Amino acid sequence: MLLTDRQLLILQVIVDDFIRSAQPVGSRSLSKKEEISFSSATIRNEMADLEELGFIEKTHTSSGRVPSEKGYRYYVDHLLSPQVLNQQDITIIQSIFAEKIFEFEKIIQRSAKILSDLTNYTSIVLGPAVSINKLKKIQIIPLNKETAVAIFVTDTGHVENRTFTLPASVDASDLEKTVNILNNRLAGVPLDDLNDKIYKEVAMLLRQHIHNYDLMLHTIADSLKMPATEKLFFGGKTNMLSQPEFHDITKIRSLLTMIDQEEWIYNLIRTESAGIHIKIGRENNNSIMDNCSLITATYSAGVENLGTIAILGPTRMEYSRVISLLQFFSKDLTAVLTKLYQTN
Amino acid sequence: MLLTDRQLLILQVIVDDFIRSAQPVGSRSLSKKEEISFSSATIRNEMADLEELGFIEKTHTSSGRVPSEKGYRYYVDHLLSPQVLNQQDITIIQSIFAEKIFEFEKIIQRSAKILSDLTNYTSIVLGPAVSINKLKKIQIIPLNKETAVAIFVTDTGHVENRTFTLPASVDASDLEKTVNILNNRLAGVPLDDLNDKIYKEVAMLLRQHIHNYDLMLHTIADSLKMPATEKLFFGGKTNMLSQPEFHDITKIRSLLTMIDQEEWIYNLIRTESAGIHIKIGRENNNSIMDNCSLITATYSAGVENLGTIAILGPTRMEYSRVISLLQFFSKDLTAVLTKLYQTN
């Protein structure tokens, strides 16, 4: 089933042309391209073969050809000419990292914005899992007789806080003792393991120092329940509206509605392994995404894989450009984050 | 220019009917309504008058009538029959407040979601200005040699945090002294005034205790810059897609794009005075909103006005229902917040 060089060339030109124009490609217009030196009749024969092999399709009996999902897949796997980013794109991307920003969320948020601006597609960034960070410090600050705020700072500088009801029996000195014990015992422990550790190690200590310790214990353990999923950031949610394949209101509606369902997206872009991944159309296992492709890249700090950047576009996506952008971007983001965190 | 009772009745029925059906209303279909006891010819005459007065319009020479902006305005001001909420709506709304939630943002976020679900329009909630809250406590937690996190807790339990670079000359004891001074001097001060106060009062004290105090001072003052605008929360951003007036892709696109521009929305819904406000079509002073109406309500804690809830829909909006919902909702939200904060 090996394709001839000529078939490869034709497939490539068809995909390129369709990505650009969103119009079915006919044999005559193909024959006029300078890279093609044979007649439209020859092309028609080759196209018939390519169609039989499943790489291209017709929208109706006498229409030009359109790449099939298999065609895109082959294109992505074998025909992609790695595009060199132009200087302008590079400048824009690097502008994010030029300013010294410490707040992780801000970096991520701006990344999403810029990626969607550069591509005109929708960008999705999956933030790092907070729960693997290690506890740096706990503080409990009473607001009034009944309530207090618990603040958790991680070694990465992330701050989580929870407001909770103070057990009536607890006084200021109890609170101080508790916080001291917690900090002594829990510093350096990943947030994920806090709950465990509290019941295993801190419970005994608390019992020695504080009467009515168990209510206190449960209250704190409760407030420690961390968000189960990483945070998602979006850019260019409405960009899909300008894609011609989504001129149909019902399609765009279901797509946008899906984007607003964070769990779906979360399942969609959670990537198993590092690097660039491309899912075309039905490969996403989601009928709403049938006309969409999703390209994901991972980013990290040091050796640790932190999160995922993704671009969601129509299957007729500028694969080459998006892949280059994501590669470049994830490399840069990783570099910045590595530098930011290795000082810990 | 006073309208006769019959004209009022006809106007009301036209608006009601159009709100329900989104179709121009003709004299014949009007004459069939049970509340109307005169012939279609009579109605035609009255409608001609109402049109001349500017309350209703034709979409083309021989079409039925559609309310004009002036018609909606009159309807809202004089003809609205205050709708009683049904028990189901009430139950749903109260379910938000049933759980004891302390985190303000969560309450607001869920409010936005529920309001949009109940109305099928887009809801916007403007959170309270953090900057008027008073400082409860400052903590500075060093992450490593070079960076530290400053944490600000307000009397309402809101937590802000900033990561910043530590001046090289500052050691642990300096930091502790600084934090003590800050807490002594700044507790109870509104976040807005912190900057001022720091330079006026804290500066001198710092000078006495810490050498190189000015670098420290600037660093802290810098990190105190609070976000200028209140936070916005949205619900049902895509609900507008199901409104027939937005079947046109370009319209919906500009609308959704506008919704994503937070400053625009901020200017749109920032309300001057307490209570319910209704802006119809061009009253919003924004061509993108020409076919939209915006209904806002304020909520408070105690006497203090905290923020705004808004519903954005087509001019053909269910005014009666939305107003009732917002009234009920803002009352409930105010009650909950008042209770939550008065304990301080």
Added chain:
DNA sequence: GTTAGCACTCCCAGTTACCGAGTGCTAATT
């Protein structure tokens, strides 16, 4: 193996025809 030629297919845009829902006006009715 390649290409010119041709019959054929289908989409699309424009034209026509027609129906239905609506209007405004006039004349008859109450």
Added chain:
DNA sequence: AATTAGCACTCGGTAACTGGGAGTGCTAAC
């Protein structure tokens, strides 16, 4: 004098038809 029935007219929308254009597959010639 107010209301209503009747009627001619207008306009949007849909369906049916048309011709042109872009495309195909196939055959036969190069």
